[in-house]
Amino acid sequence: NAGVTQTPKFQVLKTGQSMTLQCAQDMNHEYMSWYRQDPGMGLRLIHYSVGAGITDQGEVPNGYNVSRSTTEDFPLRLLSAAPSQTSVYFCASSYKDRGYEQYFGPGTRLTVT
């Protein structure tokens, strides 16, 4: 199993540009989530999904959209990037039979200039 994969690893955007951060998992996990990590602030939940077709907001959802059309994929969309969205983004997946333990991907480092 590849686990949780994220692409791209690095990305530089100009203010106002849009882009999609990709996340995929091959463990058939029902739950998936997106976090952002900023210096001195730990990880904060952006959006999450409890199954295909079901998404909900986390702690810091503004400026981000998500969808979950398949169990495997959970893309994160930035519609109009802002410098405040400069961060490292992590995708995670989990499932009930492992006590909802979250498995994290390697992250995407995004810089918005």
Added chain:
Amino acid sequence: GENVEQHPSTLSVQEGDSAVIKCTYSDSASNYFPWYKQELGKGPQLIIDIRSNVGEKKDQRIAVTLNKTAKHFSLHITETQPEDSAVYFCAASSHTGFQKLVFGTGTRLLVSP
């Protein structure tokens, strides 16, 4: 909402010493407390977790203790090794099912040979 505080922000120890990282939480309904290790350039990885019906849990050189009355929990690493050097995050959640984790701000542990 939940707030998790973590101390210290940095911790330097000699190889073979013990290391203790402490976290406090605010929501008395929180019932799940995981600890994650993040190595440079990688995503966080679960190293140990504890639920509110248990006061202590051990896994080889790692242990976690929970004091529900005082609302704090701690990570203990004994016989530290250079490969223990990393950033450690505590987290808390009050949800059943999908865990909407609230993270602490992290502790950078440096183990010197």
